[in-house]
Amino acid sequence: MPGAAGVGAVSGAGEGSGAPGGPGAAGVSGVGEGSGAAAASGAARAPGGSGDGGVSGGTGGSGGSGSPGTARGGKIAAAAVNQASVWNVANLLTMLRLLLVPGFVALMLADGGYDPAWRSLAWAAFAIAMITDLFDGHLARTYNLVTDFGKIADPIADKAIMGAALICLSGLGDLPWWVTAVILGRELGITLLRFLVIRYGVIPASRGGKLKTLTQGVAVGMYVLALTGWLATLRFWVMAVAVVLTVVTGLDYVKQAIVLRRRGIAERRAALEESQG
Template structure:
C-alpha cells in the first residue's frame, strides 16, 4: 500500500456530481396536461350533442371525462418522479383540472341533472383554493392531503355517474356519492384555509424577525 494519493499516482478521479438539468417544456407530463385541456371542448360537444340527453353520446362524453381524470393521475406523478416539473406545468395542471371538472358540472346543471348550488359550492371551493395556493406560494406550499385526494376521487366518481344516463338503483346511488363528495369538498376546503392562515402567520413572523 502506498501513501501517495490516487490522483497523484495516476489513479482515476471521482466523477463530479451530475448537474440537474431543468425540465423541457415538451415532456410527457406537460403533454398529458395539454391533452386534458384539449379534451374540455370535446367533452362539452359530446355532452350537449343531440340535446344532451342521448345515452350514447353521454357515454362518449363519459369516456372523454374518464380519460381526463386518468391523465390527471399520471401527469403529476410523472412530473415529480422524473423531475419534469416546469413553470408551465405548475400553472396549466390546476387550470386543466378545474376546467374539465367545471365544464362537467356546468353542463350537468344546465341540463337540470344536478342542482346549481352543488355546482356553485364545488367550483367556489376549487377556484378559491387554487387562488389561495398562489397567495401563499411565496411562503410555502400547501401539500395535497389524504382528504383532498379522497375528495378528488369522490368528485370524479360522482360526476362520472351523473354524466352517464343511469336509471334505477344506480341513479339513487349517485346522489349519495355526490353528497359525500360535497361534504369532503367543504371539509377539506376549510382545512386548506386553516393551513394557508398558519403559513401566512409564520411568514409574517419570519419577516418581522429578520427586520
C-alpha cells in the same frame, strides 16, 4: 500538482485555473476547462487530458474561462435540453386533458344532451381526463419532468374538465346549480388562497383533498352517464359525500393558510428584530 478528474453536468463546463489535471468525463456538451476542481455545472479538464462521453468532446485550456465559442456551445446545448424537456410525457398528458375539454362539451351537449349514446362517449372522454390527471403529476415527480409549463397547465386542466362537466350537468338540469357553485367556488377559492400565502410557504395537498378529488370524479362521472333506478340513487349519495368533502377540506385549507401566514409573519418579525438588535 495533478488535478482530479471531473464529471460534466448538463452543460459540461467546469471553471477555474491551475495545474494540469487528469482525464475528465464530459457531460452533454463535453466542455472541460483547465483546473483540478470542477465547478457546479461542469468538469475539470487538464491540458492534454481526455474527455469521454461528451457530444462535442471539447478540450479545455490551462486556466481562466474557455473560448467564446466553447461557452456559446455549452449555453446552446443547455437551452436545447430545457426546451425539449417541455415536450415530455407528463406535459403531453396535460395537453391531452386540455384538448379533451371542448370534445367533452360537444359530446355532452350533442343531440340535446340527453342521448344515452352521446352521454356514454362524453363519459369516456371525462374518464380519460381523470385518469391522465392521476398519472401526469406522478410521472413528472418520479422522473424529474417537472416544468414551469406543467405547474401552470396542470391545475388549469383539472379545473377546466371538472368545471365543464359541472356546468353542463347543471345546464341540462341534471345537477342543482348550488352544487356546481359550491364545488367550483371552493376550487377557485383555494387556488387563489394558495397564491396569497405562497410568500409564507406552500400548503401541501392533504389526504382529504385527494379523497375529495377522487370522490368528485366518481360522482360527476356517474352523473354524466344516463343512469336510472338504484344507480341514479347511488350517484346522488356519492355526490352528497363529494360536496361534504369539498366543504370540509376547503375549511381545512383555510385553517392551514391562516396558521402558515401567522408563522411566516412571526418568523419575519423575529428575523427583523435579530438583525436590528
